[in-house]
Amino acid sequence: MTSSSKYRSRMIANTVIDLSISYQRENLLARGLGLEHLRELLVRLARPLLRQAASLAYGGRWKESEDNFTFDLLRLISAEQEDNSLGGPDTNLSIGRLVSHCPWPEYLEVTPRIEAQWINCCRIVRVTQQDAGIGAPDQVPDGEAGNGSDRAVFNSALTLSAMRRLAMDGMTIDLPGLASPEFVPPIMARVVLGGKTTGFHGFLPGIFEEALVALERRRPLYVLGGFGGAAEVLAGALLARGPDRPQALVLDALRAGNPGLDRLIGLATRFALPAGGRASAEALDALFALVDKARGNLPAVLNTGLDEIETREMLTTCDVSRAVQLVRKGLTATLGLGALAE
Amino acid sequence: MDNPIPEIYVLWHPRCALGEVLARRIHGWLRPGNGLGPQVFYRSLPAPDAPPGGLPSPLPGEFRPGQPAASGSRLANLQIVLLLIDEQMIADASWRFWIAQLGSAGQPATSRKFLPVALDSTAYNAPEALRALNFLRPAGLPLPADEQPGSGPATETVVRSLLKQLTEALCRLMLGRASSPAAQNPAGEPGQPKIVIFLSHAKVDGTVPAKRIRDYIYSQTQLGAFFDENDIPFGSAFGRVLQSNVESEQTAALIAVRSARYASRPWCRRELALFRRPLQESGTPPGLGERWRLNPVVVVDALEGGGRTSGIPELGNAPLIRWAEEVPDQEEQVVTTLLRDALLAAFHSAVGRTLSGAPDVIVVNWLPDPTTLLHIPRVREAKEDLRVHYPGRGLSGLELDILDEFFPRLAFHSFEATTS
Structure with a gap:
């Protein structure tokens, strides 16, 4: 057995796994x-x-700060790639990379220098207003993205939702002058931890919307609720008994703590939603329907690859080692993650 | 306690701004990357379901009405409670009650030890059960009024002083087990540090770094024993003293001052070779593999600017600190790093003893490198496939590739991968 096969494999090559992990000091402390x-x-x-050889999706911003894990992941990938280059020029192929889905107008802050610097570790996938299905007359020029106009705020939320949807379906990107477009593979499993329930941008808290699109596509979903935040709220809803809808999944309750959401809901009555777009009420209803369905059979609906007891533990544990252990076990069952020496 | 495996809880009052800064630096110091070292957890903000101003989550083993019992790591058998005590903690009735309860409660399933830290003079008004303990007293407090905690040189002074005292205190807890004559302190008191430090240097290159380190150890630490050739009685066999201490159950550690001619001095090389040779632990039942430990070494690079010297293969992956005359308190950094590494070595040995054995398993308490592994006969002979279990959560791909080139019949598994 060679070093490459002992410590590395292409077991889940071309598979993208999303790590939706965010830091909120108070929750963790x-x-x-x-x-x-x-x-x-x-x-x-x-x-x-x-x-x-799996790739990671992570939706952090492109500004270096202590609590932004984008650069932690890039440095990890870069180090692993350098390490792997010892094995020969071809072995680089067996290290995954970062897929950074970036919605309009967020991607406007990604400079060519940033992109060039990390080009071997990361594919930045820009999700434009056009990708979100927003017709040309309704698109906001890039220069006006930050002006806070109703259209800019609305389009920003639409693009954010579209990005979450398209990331799950995979994207084809035309490359000018080349015959074959580039295909960005879909996210095949998602791990969520933390997340905001107030002060979020978009039609739903990010974790909620990400969970929704994963559940709709029956992709393995690991909700690490033991570390607080929106993931804890979602885990609580999944673990609740009976058919009751928790307040956190009721639109009026969400609106109460989020003036920005109130504005968006108002805008959704004025502006047309593009095909595939969903405003808050519809998305929240869809999420609750899936949560309600999952209550009867958590492992199957979440598609965790774990048994009932393990799935419940995954939803509540605040033990880092145990959380990692359970996610890895689940991914082994669902995606065929192998057991390598390390 | 036999085989202590600690986990550390740092407690500070939510209104103590310095507390979080210190807690995070303690975490960074005791968990120096790659999953090495004991687990460090925090207790400060109220527990998720507590009322505003309420208490943090209970500690494992603590009973609190209406609260689920907290669980710690499955391996730990020693709970170390590090209390960062300031006026806010002392004046808060809930916190006072809590720490008094913790101090007086019956022993939890794991044993609990307190290390109180005085962040100001009111700390000595702590509940009675804690007052009797010897407080850690970091230097540099109070911070100047114009310095925000975490952002200036005064904070660095406090952090450095606290980490030094904490490291020594943890060494006493972790290493104060077996004793040897060499490790007895002058008073012969039990529970005092039993770490034996050796200082290896080439006199021919001058003695400034070695002398500064030696003077620091004598004057500023509570270390139990320290040897260089001046400390061996005339007529004694230096080699035998060295050998017997290295091989004792005692944790021994070496500071090697690598100067221009260090590599060519036979005694220096002999000392180094002795220290970089792993020792097999006794007591592993037949059929459960082998357990090996390596004493920590810190190399002080004292080469003058532009100087050259030969490489020393025995050094393997031993940590290296560059000596610079102009850096103040370097000797403290060297000794404290060595003590921390001794602490980690003892911790990893203890964790290694809890891992399930098998005939083909070799457990080591250090991050493996080719030089040190070649001392293990079954590895060197390469007659069989073996699994090597090593501390932490995984070597980098580069290190694994290098090890694989040397040892194709070995498979390396981190402790964390082994236990998960």
Whole structure:
């Protein structure tokens, strides 16, 4: 057995796994944890996936800050790629990379320099207003993206939702002058942790919308609710008994803490939604329907690859090691993640 | 306690701004990357379901009415509670009650030790159960009024001083087990540090770094024993003293001051070779593989600018600190790093003893490198496929590739991968 096959494989090559992990100090500290623990969790999840050639999706912004894990992941990938180059020029292919889906207007802050710097580690996938199905007359020029106009705010939310949807379906990107377009593979499994329930941008809290599109496509979904935030709210809803709809999944309750959402809901009555677009009420109803369905059979609806007890533990544990263990076990069952020495 | 495996809980009051800064630096110090070191958890903000101003989540083993019992890591058997005590904690009735309860409660399933830290003078008004303990007293407090915690040189002074004291205190807890004559302190008190430090240097290159380190150890630490050739009684066999201490159950550690002619001095090389040779632990039942430990070494690079010297293969992946005359308190950094590494070595040995054995398993307490692994006969002979279990959560791909080139019949597995 060679070093490459002992410690690396192409077991899940071309598979994209989304790590939707965000840091909220209060949530974590109340549970006895800090940024350090979250970073450890991320690396422990990411490295074995990369060594089996999976790519990671992570939706962080492109500004370096302590709590933005984009650069942590890039540095990890870069280090693993350098390590792997010892095995020969072809072995680089077996290390996954970062797929960074970036919606309009967020991608406007990604400079060519940033993109060039990380080009071997990361594919930045820009999701435009056109990708979101917004017709040309309704599109806002890039220069007016930050003017706070109703159209700009509305289009920004639409593009964010479209990005979450398209990332799950895969995207074909035309490359000017080339015959074959580039295909960005779809996200095949998602891990969610933390997340905001107030002060979010878009029609739903990010974690809710990401969970919704994953559940609709029956992709494995690992909701690590033990670390607080929107993931905890979602885990609580999944674990609740009976048919009751938790307040967190009721539109009026969401509106109460989010003036920005109130504005969006108003805008959705004035502007037409593009094909595939869903405003808050419809999306929230769809999410609750799936949550309600999952209550009867969590492992099957979440498609965790774990049994009932393990799935419940995954939804509630605040033990970093255990969370990593359960996600890896689930991915082994659902996607064929292998067991390598490490 | 036999085989102590600690996990550390750092407690600070939510209104103590310095607390979070210190807690994070403690985490970084005791978990120096790659999953090495004991787990460090925090207790500060109220638990998720607590009322505003309420208490943080309970500690594992703590009973609190209406709260589910917290669970710690499955491996730990020693809970170390590091209390960062300031006026906010002392004045808060809930916190006072809590820490008094913690101090007086019956022993939890894991044993609990307190390390109180005085962040100001009111700390000594802590509940009675804690007052009797010897407080850690970081230097540099109070911070100047114009310095925000975490953002200036005064904070660095506090952090450095706290980490030094904490490292020594943890060494006493972790390493204060077996004793040897060499490790007895002058008072012969039990529970005192038993770490034996050796200082290896080439006198021919001058003695400035070695002397500064030696003076620091004598004057500023509570280390139990320290040897260089001046400390061996005339007429004693230096080699035998060295050998017996290296091989004792005692944790020994070496500071090697690598100067221009260090590599060519036979005694220096002999000391180094002895320290970089892993020792097999006794007591592993037949059929359950082998357990090996390596004493920590810190190399001080004292080459003068533009100087050259030969490489020393025995050094393997030992950590190296560049000596610079102009850097103040470097000796403290060197010794504290060595003590921390001794602490980690003891911790990883203890964790290694809990792993399930098998005939083809070799457990080591250090991050493996070719030089040190070649001392293990079954590895060197390469007659069979073996699994090597090593501390942390995984070597980099580069290190795994290099090891695989040397040892194609070995498969390396981190402790974390083994236990998950």
